[in-house]
Amino acid sequence: MNREQDLEALRRMLRIRRFEEAAMDIVRKGQGIAGSVHICIGQEAAIVGSCLALRDDDYIVGYHRSHGHPIAKGAPLGPLMAELMGRRTGVCHGKGGSMHLADFGVGSLGETAIIGAGIPQAVGAAYSARVRGTDQVALAFFGDGAANIGSFHEGLNLASVWGLGVVFVCENNLYAMSTALADTMASESIAARAAAYRMPGVVVDGQDVAAVFDAVDAAVERGRSGGGPTLVEARTYRYRDHAEYGNMDLSHRPPDEVEHWRSRDPVELFRARLLADGVAEDQLAAVAESAAGEVRAAVAFAKRSPQPAPEELFEDLWATPLDAAPAEASR
Amino acid sequence: MNREQDLEALRRMLRIRRFEEAAMDIVRKGQGIAGSVHICIGQEAAIVGSCLALRDDDYIVGYHRSHGHPIAKGAPLGPLMAELMGRRTGVCHGKGGSMHLADFGVGSLGETAIIGAGIPQAVGAAYSARVRGTDQVALAFFGDGAANIGSFHEGLNLASVWGLGVVFVCENNLYAMSTALADTMASESIAARAAAYRMPGVVVDGQDVAAVFDAVDAAVERGRSGGGPTLVEARTYRYRDHAEYGNMDLSHRPPDEVEHWRSRDPVELFRARLLADGVAEDQLAAVAESAAGEVRAAVAFAKRSPQPAPEELFEDLWATPLDAAPAEASR
Amino acid sequence: MRTMSYREALREAMLEEMRRDPAVVVFCEDGRFWTMPTNGFVDEFGPDRVPVMPISEEGFTGAAIGAAMTGLRPIVDYTIANLMYVAWDQIVNHAAKNRYLFGGQASVPIVFRAAMKYANATAAQHSDRPYPQLMNVPGLKIVVPTTPADALGLLKSAIRDDDPVVFFEPLRLWGVKGEVPDGDHLVPLGKAAIAREGRDVTVVAIGDAVPAALKAAAELARQGVELEVIDPRTLVPLDKGAILASVDKTGRLVIADPAHKTCGAAAEIAAIVAEDGFSSLRAPIARVVAPDVHPPFSPALERLMYPTPERIAAAATALVGSPKELAVP
Amino acid sequence: MRTMSYREALREAMLEEMRRDPAVVVFCEDGRFWTMPTNGFVDEFGPDRVPVMPISEEGFTGAAIGAAMTGLRPIVDYTIANLMYVAWDQIVNHAAKNRYLFGGQASVPIVFRAAMKYANATAAQHSDRPYPQLMNVPGLKIVVPTTPADALGLLKSAIRDDDPVVFFEPLRLWGVKGEVPDGDHLVPLGKAAIAREGRDVTVVAIGDAVPAALKAAAELARQGVELEVIDPRTLVPLDKGAILASVDKTGRLVIADPAHKTCGAAAEIAAIVAEDGFSSLRAPIARVVAPDVHPPFSPALERLMYPTPERIAAAATALVGSPKELAVP
Ligand SMILES: Cc1ncc(C[n+]2csc(CCOP(=O)(O)OP(=O)(O)O)c2C)c(N)n1
Ligand SMILES: Cc1ncc(C[n+]2csc(CCOP(=O)(O)OP(=O)(O)O)c2C)c(N)n1
């Protein structure tokens, strides 16, 4: 990454961090975020490093831990926060909520609450690009838990056989809910599974945004130039428990494990690196303040947005309405 | 294999061959086998070599190309042939037909018409053995086409993580219907995929019944003694097209490929080996005659068996009938 | 007018639409094989639009969704309706829901083709008629054509529709020939056909129960009982108006459907009439459907499963009282 | 009598049956986690009977089938009903069919548990009520208990049943407490409960529409309209006798069900009554169900989806003509 990209990486990581802190605050205070909220704090480098390697018109598909992906892809924050609050101004008109953020305007094709299901959808987006004659690539985010489900296998095989420009990014945070990856997968690493599809598989330090960028950038380059798919496993950690469902903490994790990963906070690590590289403290503070300001504005926007009206229940279901059929009935 | 096993191997291969020839004959003459009939002629060594390595109380699960598996596991032929003819004496009372042979009496837990679906069921049978404290192993047969479906991935992973005694036997006949494996799988071999689950994967000559026996025997031994699952890929070939649906031949295959595999007929190869090993011609002829006689008897049994009576439509659905509920209705 | 089989109509519809719109692609295992209606398409449209398909129903259905959300119009052919179950999550949780979940940001224009192999001795895992299950899922349009003209016209409309359409084909009808209008023949979704007019009993028939109902009608007509046979053609959206209007005329309703009874399409049609056409009804509603048991392999048993002219005629006759003796072949 | 929550009843049922029968095992992702009703089971029953579960719904459902055909009695907990779609092929093509396909050579005694998280702001992919889809599949018994006593008694019966049973739990009811008989409390499958007797309108209510119907009944009683509330508890086999007897008494039927309308359980119940109870009916049948649209995330919209006391009362009132003003809270 060049300096400009460095600062953009920091900005996007901070947007995610502040956005999620604000969301947790609203949840805690009961101010209007309902349902399951999965926080990705701790994983920002894996997410942002990946998205920064993409073009604006490239595609991403994500999963239930969904806030970071569209933010990292460049989505405006207001409609995302309004979505979490179920407002009509939400990016999905309040239909999707926290697990289903999507902003097609920035190539974010949506997040799914079904583990693994987004993987083949990303393959389809890359296939679509080829048929339409563009060189867009598609990136699928998924968790370590998804590596044991059928769609992972089928999606990777399809991308490989069809030679598509897909980057599979596993945010391996070591756990699926309470279950340690080591207990559910005998393979040495998720990246090692790439060999079963004759595609490159790489493990990267998911707390190091530049390392993630480099790995994904190479994969994107490969994909865009017709070299086929790549599997990137970013080793990372989430700092909150699975979801914000009250009195959840990380007490069931080994304390030294938690300590180790907290000491490798991706935002702190990167800020320290930039300082060491000679970036001025002021500049970093300005980036931080702008991110925080965007989040404050997004929260304000969401809170003042109206609830959807009852008739909106029936909107957005059909592209062409059901009663389009003429009344006359004859063969 | 010892000499006794050699002769048993030959007998079972010949049972399969004659059984299927008889079935094709009935289909051709329109004498009462309806539906899809998938012939495994050419693949007998892979099937018999595998089953001979099992104990009588071990389990097998198979797929749509289903006749060979229960025969190789030792099922009596009459009820199998009656099943193909949809008779009430059929091993499944005429409910299953050609794609669903099963003989629980010999550990044949059934064949499925859904690609890949039997794989996790075999895993469950091995799991069951462990919970019940027996040392039975389970063997899953599947085709090369099944290696691209989710159940393959999930089944192998589960068996590996749970450390179960499962042997996964892929009858790789190079094609799934008309589709060449090379077009749908980028991996070097199916066996190579075993590494993704940290289990051994071996490729074996599927036309050599002794080689298959040795590979599966080692895998069974491993499984039975708590060493976990193994993937065995038997390279073989089917001599008929996908199914017996009229005017199907192998004309869409490269002629020299067909020629090559026909020259490696598993029954002929093994008979030649036994002769070279000094087994008397007479003895082989006696085995051949007994197999042919069993098939003739099976056909006769099937043909003289009655069609199911209309009320049998409703039998076999429930273990405990639906109207078991008492009439009285109150909380 | 042209004469073609149902199967040829399927091929023709796909050919015409693929020529018309480069966004149309076909996902089908062995789709290039001579037994398939898309045989030869790869030569005209190239391997990108007719890609080789691993046995990965879940995967390629997901891929179709990703493609549909980004500008393509995939036709996904499962070849056997039961294989949809393998991809059920992608069909039900994603194809049907994504437009709604994402607030209308993208549509999912896919046609899911599913041949139903029942009455063909392929046993329970290959003989299902799963449209009732999918009728319970909002967001999917559901079509069951019964003539070559409707197969052609509805498949073309389905391919052009911006929503996911599930297209169920009774395999028994694939070989049936019929007249098909020339030119760009489109049949709109959501519009029933009155396959035969009659005043005494309305028979709403689905799939290959339509020809069975027409046979029953021809037979009963000789005895002075006039059946009105309605072929909904599209199950979602259902042309309720056509059904209610007919029941309003006849006062009696038989629903003939090869799918299972409980929570079937026939149950829905009965419920609609019991709600909105109750005052027209002069007799109980009768369902002539498959019993709640799986299709058995044995042809001797399987032929007891589905609606026949005899069963339909008997049900209709029971509703009007008992006229002269029946002699349906 | 003991007092326990629905959730505690689920736990108690599994505990009692696992203690009683060493063949009972539990498959559940994160089943050992403190949020799950099976938390702590591994300590008592060991890791073999409560194995660690990768995210592999299709795989572990298949494994449960293989285990069930060879002597075990697995309880498979999907934790969220929508996740069954991932395993649909194994449930529909195998668990429901294998006994029939193999001519009764083996049974498939599995309990599939599925919590339904609707009315909980988890949006369309986590809020389904898929029992109507499975009611269309022969070979599965289907249960939707609504009280702690029934949750306990039906889950124990389901575990002992030799057929596959799908056990749907409205998550909204997990926290509800109630009295539960002491001892080995079993409730038979296939037997409806008359949750309240009444003479004017029969309300067949499913899942958490039962408490809603009871509220509506209490309110209407004050106005002189007596609802009879029937909780089928088991949807397959359905206690048709209890429903028909009630309609025979009241002449009017409302069906209240949180599942989608088209081809739903309410459609089936309506069809049964339109067929076999037609002569008892004095008014059209009314369905108070979820509209055919997905559950939206936004609580402001989602609360419009499901049957409420108001909607049920309004439907019942419309059937009896219009009595005095309603004031349901
Ligand atoms: C197919 C499916 N199975 C199970 C679940 C329930 N579930 C939601 S999140 C989760 C854990 C996912 O772990 P991972 O993929 O590692 O993502 P993480 O939550 O760690 O980011 C599970 C089991 C689901 N949503 N979908
Ligand atoms: C899930 C599923 N997808 C597709 C089919 C249709 N189909 C039946 S057999 C077959 C080919 C299977 O090939 P393979 O596994 O190699 O077995 P083989 O027929 O070569 O023995 C296909 C695609 C099916 N039955 N099930």
Ligand SMILES: [Mg+2]
């Ligand atoms: Mg994880």
Ligand SMILES: [Mg+2]
């Ligand atoms: Mg093959």
